[in-house]
Amino acid sequence: MKTIKLYDEMPYSTDFKATVIEVNKNQIILDQTLFFPEEGGQECDLGTINDIPVKDVQIKDDVIIHYVKKHHLQVGDTIEGHIDWKRRYSFMQNHTGEHLLSGIVHSMYGYDNVSFHLNSEEGQVEYDGDIKDIDLIEEKVNQAIYENKEVHCFYPDDLESISYRSKKEIEGKVRIVEIKDYDICACCAPHVKRTGELGVFKIIKVIHTTRGTRFIFLFGERAYHRFKDDFDHLESLYHLFSSNNQTLVKQVNKMYEEKTALEVKYAQLEKEHMLSLCDHAYLFVEDCLPVNQREVTNHLVHVYGTGGVFVGNDEKGYRYVIGSANNALDILTQLKSLRSKGGGSKEMIQGFTPASKTELLKALS
Ligand SMILES: [Zn+2]
Structure with a gap:
């Protein structure tokens, strides 16, 4: 029996009730779940089922399997599930962000997203073409965040009439994620409601690959923490060199030249x-x-x-x-x-x- 994906309709919910319908050693199958499994390049949700930590969540033939350690769960039990919201929301920010980024890259260059991976630290996306205007892309993505566009997830009845980006052929019902004016793409993951929730965007690394260009990027709270860390490091350097953001590079260069001469x-x-x-x-x-x-x-x-x-x-x-x-x-x-x-x-x-x-x-x- 297919698992009902509660996260489809309720991406902002953290607690749910469900019935255990299958137990196979450390694998628990419920009739419905808020746990998003590892899918589409994104790592799974973590959390608890009746206070038992969920270590991993996988999906096979539309059945979602929760991996737990020690447990006494039995078929027919009603359980209370809880997902780690901080982790989930960070995934939502960065996944919706990737759609926005890919939509903008596609409209600017016509390049497709050929690989995507999202873990709890950073997002990685690769495009099938060479990209050099990094500053412009960052500016456009941040602009789209300020515009606070609506993000709409739905299963369309008339899929043929919709032109959307998709990484691969999808079997079964196709779920569409639309970012108004920016992107339409097939996707199974939970997303935020508006682009304003993405907060801020930064590409932290650009890698030119044989296929094209790979970005390592941060949206939302992750980006804020990275800025804060970098700012704290810079503050220490300003203090060390008795300098500021206008003079630091000049002073470090001067010191380097003096060191080489010495x-x-x-x-x-x-x-x-x-x-x-x-x-x-x-x-x-x-x-x-x-x-x-x-x-x-x-x-x-x-x-x-x-x-x-x-x-x-x-x-x-x-x-x-x-x-x-x-x-x-x-x-x-x-x-x-x-x-x-x-x-x-x-x-x-x-x-x-x-x-x-x-x-x-x-x-x-
Ligand atoms: Zn997606």
């Missing part, structure tokens, strides 16, 4: 210092930049024929780079006999050794 200067000074310490084919230092380890090794090879730089100390071990005008791989064999790891070519080897400075100098002399 890094170049530091590398130069470190190299000069390391070169001043080179009185032997092998130099041991506590720490240095990798680029200087290589450059000073090149210098040592030039002066001594074979040489290298060991970075570290006896306690932690050393990362080494050694070069040779002859064959550095011979030195690698010697180092490996001291439990060292590494690899390279005839010209240069590198790796790590746990051996002490004394052991290394003895082996390499």
Whole structure:
């Protein structure tokens, strides 16, 4: 027996009564339900049946199956169901929002929605064409929200006379969702009554795919929370940089440029210092930049024929780079006999050794 979909007619209701008509281990089937199942790219409603948490809701051949954990429900029981309204309303805002967005994209470019997914964090929709005017789309969608257009869900008698967007061929009775002046589309999900309820819209990521363009988007409370989070982060940055929304980017860029200049200067000074310490084919230092380890090794090879730089100390071990005008791989064999790891070519080897400075100098002399 098909489950009566109470959410079709009562998308704003949270509580309902129903009769258990089938129990199969942890699967409960009711004569009617407010629980929207996972369908059409949207995750299912959550909530309780007689205070027992509903973990998942699926639909098969128009029968809605509620998955619960431990329960004592029996066929014939009258139950009280309750759905998590915060989750449901967020889904309604973001699903109606996706219809509005897709209607606007379709009217602007003629592109179709080729995939849609809505979870409790964000919505994702993909269109079969390249879209670049992101600002314009956001502006139009937000404008349609201010206009507070009516959203009408119905099962039409004369479907053939209605021109609507649809992702796939639908079997059985087709439910139409119309956003006045913006979109007509087939859909089974609960929707809000007016576009004003969508609050605010923001695309948070644009991904250009092989099929076209994918948007990750937020409507309503989700968008507000994202704005608030971002605003709080920005406030911390303004404080940190003693700046404001006009000057922050300029100040961060300036700091980045100064940092890069200091890094170049530091590398130069470190190299000069390391070169001043080179009185032997092998130099041991506590720490240095990798680029200087290589450059000073090149210098040592030039002066001594074979040489290298060991970075570290006896306690932690050393990362080494050694070069040779002859064959550095011979030195690698010697180092490996001291439990060292590494690899390279005839010209240069590198790796790590746990051996002490004394052991290394003895082996390499
Ligand atoms: Zn839909």
